[in-house]
Structure formats: structure tokens, C-alpha cells
Amino acid sequence: MRCASAAGPSQGASCAPPGGVGVVMTDPDDVLAAAPAPAAAADPLVTIRDLTKYYVRGDQVIPVLVGINLDIFAGDYVALMGPSGSGKSTLLNLLAGIDKPTSGEIHVAGVDIAQLSERDLAAWRSANVGFIFQFYNLMPVLSAFDNVELPLLLTPLSRKDRRERVETALALVGLTDRKEHYPNELSGGQQQRVAIARALIGDPTLIVADEPTGDLDRATAEEILALLERLNREVGKTIVMVTHDPKAAEKAHRVIHLEKGVLT
Secondary structure (H helix, E strand, O other), rough: OOOOOOOOOOOOOEEEOOOOOEEEEOOOHHHHHHHHOOOOOOOEEEEEEEEEEEEEEEEEEEEEEEEEEEEEEOOOOEEEOOOOOHHHHHHHHHHHHOOOOOEEEEEEEEEHHHHHHHHHHHHHHHHHHHEOOOOOOOOOOOOHHHHHHHHHHHHHOHHHHHHHHHHHHHHHOOHHHOOOOOOOHHOOHHHHHHHHHHHHHOOOOEEEEEOOOOOOOHHHHHHHHHHHHHHHHHHHHOOOOOOOOOOOOOOEEEEEEOOOOOOO
């Protein structure tokens, strides 16, 4: 969540990255009004150069991505499309720091994450990436509120600050009145909204979404896509989304196609 000016009101939810020094945020509408999507920066937020990923099975080498070069600017909204096995999810996982490339460079906000140790990569991922999954990945024994709060439990934020942040995130996705409900008490669309709030809670540099509407009916999918579009347009979040759905891809600024591990 992009924050309002530090010169703003003195009460509200902190909106800094986990462990960072925040500025003040009053309510969701104030956040959206104060943070229009930024213009494209002179330098890309993400720079990928000569990226290659392959797997070895016995004596067989299986190429998944070959020589990928890609720039993504701050405030961009990119859809990755391609047939099954084309390397879309692998590219998303590399970009998010979930996996490491065989060779090549992945610079995100000036950091070559391909060179980070596993420990440093985990810390970078926690501070910079918000994840949205097809099947929500919510903890069934936790309420919506507790699921959204979960990433903040590893930060030095006080209980009061965590609560304010979670309430603001749930308000942004329109679930204030469902915060005490458990996942099995929520519809699929509501569960995905909880997952989006959880992705936003640390004010990530990048939001990665892997088939975020793949488990939803068309009407609910449109609601989720409208929410993502609003977060990109009004809050300025940079989003990279894998999708098979042409209607979902239409919401993005750019559509990038992969075919057999190569950008086309």
C-alpha cells in the first residue's frame, strides 16, 4: 500500500515495509487519493538479462527458459501468457525470488537477486514481494484478519501497528465486515481478496500473481481483476501476472508471450 505524505494526519496505520520507518495512513480512500500511479521511471524497476533456467534429470538437460531479456518499469502491469509448459510460472518464480536461475541477471530496484544467498534472498523476498496465488494459500485455522497479519508477525511492529495495518488492508479490498470469518466461511472471491490484502500488507515493491482468477467464476474473476487494476492505477503498484485468460490479460498494460521458454 502506497502511503500518504508524512506530513499528513497523526493518526492511522503505518504503511512502511516490515521493520521500516513508516509514514501515516488514514483510511483507504485517503491512500488512493494521495497516491496516483507514477509515470514510467527513466530506469526500469526490473531488468532481466540473458536469463536461462534448465533442469537436469539424469543425463537429460531440460531447458525451461532461454536467453530471456525483459524490462519492467515501476507502476507497470504486465501479463505473461503462453501455453502450458512455456515457462511462465518459472519466470514468475525467478522474478519473485522463489527460485534461482541457472545463469543470467535479475535486477529488481538495483539488486541482482540472482546473486543473493538463500538467506539473503528469503529476507529480500519478505520485504519486496507480495504473492497472490490461484488457490489463495490461506491458513484454514486462521481468520481473515489473522491471515493478513501473518507476514507482520516476523517484524518489530507493535500489536497496535499491526492491527491498524491489517484493518486498512482489509478495507482496501472491501472485507472489513468479514475480518473475523475463517476461509471456509468465505466465498472464493472473498478468499482471494484476503490473499490480495495479505500481499499488500508489507507495501511490496512488486506484486506477482499466478493465475489469480483461475479458480473463480467469470463474474467474481472480473471483480478481482477490477481490484488489481485499481491497485495498479490508483495506488501505483507494479504487478506481474501469469494468466491463460485473454480477458484477464486485457487488463494489463502489456502482454508478454512465452513459447518453449523464449519470449515471442
